[in-house]
Amino acid sequence: MSFLIKNCLSRSVCRSHLLRANAAISIGRRNNAATPTLGTSKKLFTPGPLMVTSRVKSAMMADIGTRHSDFEYVIKYVRSAVLGVAGVSADEYSTILVQGSGTFANESAISSMFSKSSGKVVVMQNGTYGRRMNDICALAGVRTLPIPMDLDKLQHTLAQNKDITGVVMVHCETSSGVINPVAAVGKIVKSRFPDISFMVDGMTSLGGLPVDLSDIDIMTASACKCLQGVPGISIVIAKRDAVEKCRYRSNSMVLDIAPQHDSFENNGQFLFTPPTHVMLAFREALLEFEEEGSMEGRSKRYRENWNVLTKEMADIGFKQLLDNREHPDSFIVTTFKYPKNPRFIFDEFYHKLSSAGHVICPKRTNYPNSFRISTIGDIHVEDVHSLINSIRGVCTEMRISLPLVEGNMQ
Structure with missing residues (x-):
């Protein structure tokens, strides 16, 4: 088989793959599947990849x-x-x-x-x-x-x-x-x-x-x-x-x-x-x-983010997996327990937060019925306040009453 024929066949295969991919996207849109918002900037509350500066x-x-x-x-x-x-x-x-x-x-x-x-x-x-x-x-x-x-x-x-x-x-x-x-x-x-x-x-x-x-x-x-x-x-x-x-x-x-x-x-x-x-x-x-002041300056900002996150999540009623008093340096990632509420479905919670411009950690934790939020990266106290406001709004959308009832955690 000549090089020219092989090259034409290769291009034909590539074009076929692209056509199938485009068809799959079109079908997804017709079925009202979520359309990726590529290029839309969102705040990442994840431990890496994370927010970086311009x-x-x-x-x-x-x-x-x-x-x-x-x-x-x-x-x-x-x-x-x-x-x-x-x-x-x-x-x-x-x-x-x-x-x-x-x-x-x-x-x-x-x-x-x-x-x-x-x-x-x-x-x-x-x-x-x-x-x-x-x-x-x-x-x-x-x-x-x-x-x-x-x-x-x-x-x-x-x-x-x-x-x-x-x-x-x-x-x-x-x-x-x-x-x-x-x-x-x-x-x-x-x-x-x-x-x-x-x-x-x-x-x-x-x-x-x-x-x-x-x-x-x-x-x-x-x-x-x-x-x-x-x-x-x-x-x-x-x-x-x-x-x-x-x-x-x-x-x-x-x-x-x-x-x-x-x-x-x-x-x-x-x-x-x-x-x-x-x-x-x-x-x-x-x-x-x-x-920023090397480790001292950076960890100070991270700890401030963490303090705001844990206090305001506690005000809403979310309970942490770890006790801050026993784990005073666990400000990289914080794990929260699911509310014991049949209306709380994590996937829905996650995607609604994402639609509001805030991306938290997906399901990848040691412990069932829990989720994680990270406050490292180019994240500041005002960003954490914005996340908390989104969490309040999403819980309202999901018809979850706030504050969450004491002890009503999975």
Whole structure:
């Protein structure tokens, strides 16, 4: 078959797919299905992707060559600034940037650190993202010992198993909002078993919550959480001696930490095509982070948002899953219980809020009959007040009387 015929057939197939897609959209409209409001800006009360400033988005309007010295400068700045956010020095730590979402960084770290090892990894988990760490280990061929987020259980597990090579955990478990005891776990691991590698998923905490990395060998993070960049770049912050331990272990070419670290150090470049526009946005986001007062300034705003949200939701009658007094730092994501009212249907509640211009977290929580609202990103107190007004309005539309009756929660 000639190239011309193959090319014509390929175009014919593509055109057929487009026609079917357009037909499906037309049928959806005839059936009064919800039409996507693409291009319509809404306030995102989600833990990433999240609201970013016009300044960060505008930074992506420039085109830049991946091998050009200007882009090498961007890479150098981002790598250094990330270490500054984490409060560690380039003498002891390295920033390895990974193309993709935060899960790419987790898979990169796990496969680089623990693949081709005969030992076991303890996975401490109390939510969706802890369980995902265990799944990544399984796919990488790493044997695991999943345990609950319990310090006594951790000590017992470490004492009873002599073949443990690593401990991994999530700092902020965003499927519930709980902040896990990273410092206490790190102290247990390193004080008694210094050769065991300790890895932390700090996706939603870097830039919003203080983390002492002294006992952490590798911490992963994301540009599009508290650092308020756009999706597309994730982060591995690794002790330099941990990078050396990762050599020749990964079963992936593109997710191997050590050669990417070497490339950054030796020639300042990504090994594989980077998302240049995302990197330009990330640099701008890091500049904004510093201008806001770094972690102190940013977490202050986030906490103010959270205080308004929790107080006004309590005034309406919604009950939180976590007690603020017991979880004073759980201001990244807040989980609320469903009202025990037959008229409250979460999908309807969610879509009505979206139509009003406010997007909260979709169903993705550890706990049944609950929903989550995040107050990080370029969100301010006036935005939270606007969300609360929309929630009141939606409840009225759904014929749910406010305030909700005390104890009438699922």
